[in-house]
Amino acid sequence: MTKLPLEGVRVVEMTVVAAGPFGTMLLADLGAEVIRVESVHHFPPATRGWMPRPPQFLVPTTGATFGGTGGLQTYVDHWAGDRPWDRWCLFNALNRNKLSCCIDLTRPQGIDVFKRLIKTSDVFFESNAAATVEKLGITYDVLKEVKQDIIYLSMPGLGCSGPHKYCTVFGAQLQALASHTWLTRYPDLDYTTTQSLLFHCDFASGATAAFAILCALRYRNRTGKGQFIDLAQIETVIPHLGEAIMDYTMNSRVQEPIGNRHPSMAPHGVYRCYGEDRWVTLSVSSEEEWQGLCRALGNPSWCKEERFSTMAGRLENQDELDRYIEEWTCRHDHYDVMYILQKEGVPAGPVLDDRDAYHDAQLQCRGFFEVVSHREAGTHRYPGMLWKMGKTPLSIRKPPPCLGEHNDHVFKDVIGMSDDEIAELEKEQIIGGDEYLVESIF
């Protein structure tokens, strides 16, 4: 095959933070031409940084800064530079293979340019708070008049209808609303001491949104009809918690968090290994795996104790069981434990920190990381494709776009505006630009 799956499909997107960008990234990876519409007059927080020009004291120097949230804040080389918005790792991780142009949608001439862009496009994809597209006057009803078969996806946290439609939420709030925070906790500590910055929901909703677009595109190819897709991010994560929800709807049981344990497997958990903050996970789901574990540990005498001989017994006595296992694991390297246990058919794997994962043999061998050169961020190995395709291999074809990097291409080649028209609108700062005109609040 000569073409990527979505080659020829144009997606215009206005996404913020992580969920929306991840969704359009998957479409861009599949070959769609994804054009981000941004604005030099408006800085959406947590998208290209937390603020346009952070003071250096707010730029973390290690991943442990800000109580370990460093990974959410990291700039290339811990240096924000002249164009911080082009050097923020969270943005650069989620926006490869896309283009960026700047249009001020708060002015009528900006809306006019935007509509001309929509006219040439297949999909409009946005992840702003529900009020945003209403305020800007670019709702589905409006864009449908511009492009009759447009596929329009909105993905606010709580969707486009319902009493809490206008609620402001990030991933961490959606996790709490959906009961995922409830289910993720050390059983012996209360919620205030368990970290709350989990964002599974962003990735669940991004991937689900990409799936929704593919369904709608295929239907449009078949029937010529576009449509509106109302995606509430919370409703993409609740199905991921189906067992807990069904336990309540079937049995009126409210599941409580069980930490690293499992309702029907023992041993099951995380065990300390040799070295500082080194851990391994393992789980035993059958008699066969239990025998494998005993062999791997050299059949110590405790393995033969009556109380550990059945799954029920192991579940009942797992505190003691875990202590025995940890006495063994803490003398070994976390990767070594994986190799020793896997050889005997026991599911086991080290807890990989970012450095371990970056150098991991499996990811290396499968060519997961790809070298990307970026005008403002330099050359690095980026996390790559989420799957492999035999005949249409996917890859990082373009680095994440700098703000407004593709202004010329979009206005001239895509929309077909004249040089004069572009110059005039640029002069009034309605289109174009590559740096934020809004100041940090500090």
Add this chain to the structure above:
Amino acid sequence: MPEQALSDVKVLDLTRYIAGPYCTKLLADFGADVIKVERPGEGDPARRVGPFFQDDPHAEKSGLFLHLNTNKKGITLNLKSATGKKILKELVSNADILVESFSPRVMPSLGLDYQTLGAINPKLVMVSISNFGQSGPYRDFKASEIVEYAMGGEMYSTGIADREPLKLGGNVVQYQAGTVAAVATMGALYAAELQGSGQHADISIMETQAGGGDRRIFYLLGYACAGAITTRWPPPREAVRMVILPQGVYPCKDGFINTLSLPQWWPRYLEAMEMPELKDEPRFQNIFSMEAGLEFDALWYSWLADHTKDELFEKFLKVNIASAPLNSPEDVVNNRHLKARGFFAEIDHPETGKVAYPGAPFKMTETPWQARHPAPLLGQHNEEIYGKLLGYAREDLVKLRESGVI
């Protein structure tokens, strides 16, 4: 009933447990004709995983299985027998998509690798979902939810400093892999329909986490670009306070509330608390000071203690602060916003009667999500598929059943 987006798509589903079935559930719920192929006698091992309806461990009463297999048809087939393989190949010639989630050695060892099946049906999209992918040194390793999260995901930075890393609740890593696999499947189907050729997609659960699990993709880039290793952090209250503002989970009258704030939101908190005068107090002028943070905490905690989590959520909603009650699964099922959106769907099943299930993950105006039928009983559609679709006579089916093929 309205048309569905995938109502002309035929899927052969050889998946088990969670990741694969969630992928094919998404296809089935949006209209695809999914035939789930299970092992005679035992079926999908998820049938033996709880929670069970009324706690009765019965193969047709697993909540996990019922949830993951809505809208699919079920047949039984022994893929190890020669006749079983022959029948599978007949089904392949009728299918657009085949999804499987065996360990990578299984399909080739059965003689059912992509080369063989693609030769039977060149437009076939074959999707393989496995723990570590179809190649590489870990190819044959075993894994489970916690192992996948430890290796692919961000378990290392989940939890708090001085404690062990913490697994995310539930089986979300596998569900996420299934969701990503559905994107890959649709991408390959799109290409097959426009370019006339199917292909094999290889999905490694580890890579769905490393490339798109909770936080890991940007933490990995943070390491690549700045050497940053993100660790578990101290409990929020003990962490050094950079700003006055609340961050994290706090106790209130009847539970807990979560909030994540931006520096510019400081006046909004004062508005929500109905204490606008604090804005001018000298002790609250430097919002980056730890002392100011501790002083504010005293007021903040006592105010929270007077309100329920739902009251607080409504108050924050009014002033546009990001917050959320820490809901239990019960709260989710009874949530008034989700009710107003009609999220939960009642599905009738012969063994459980009507039960509420999580419903549409998104609403499409032209081609909506539908609960057409419940998860299949083991072998429920044998006669329909083998008889009507493949044209086997009743006597043939009896023979196949007696010889353990179906």
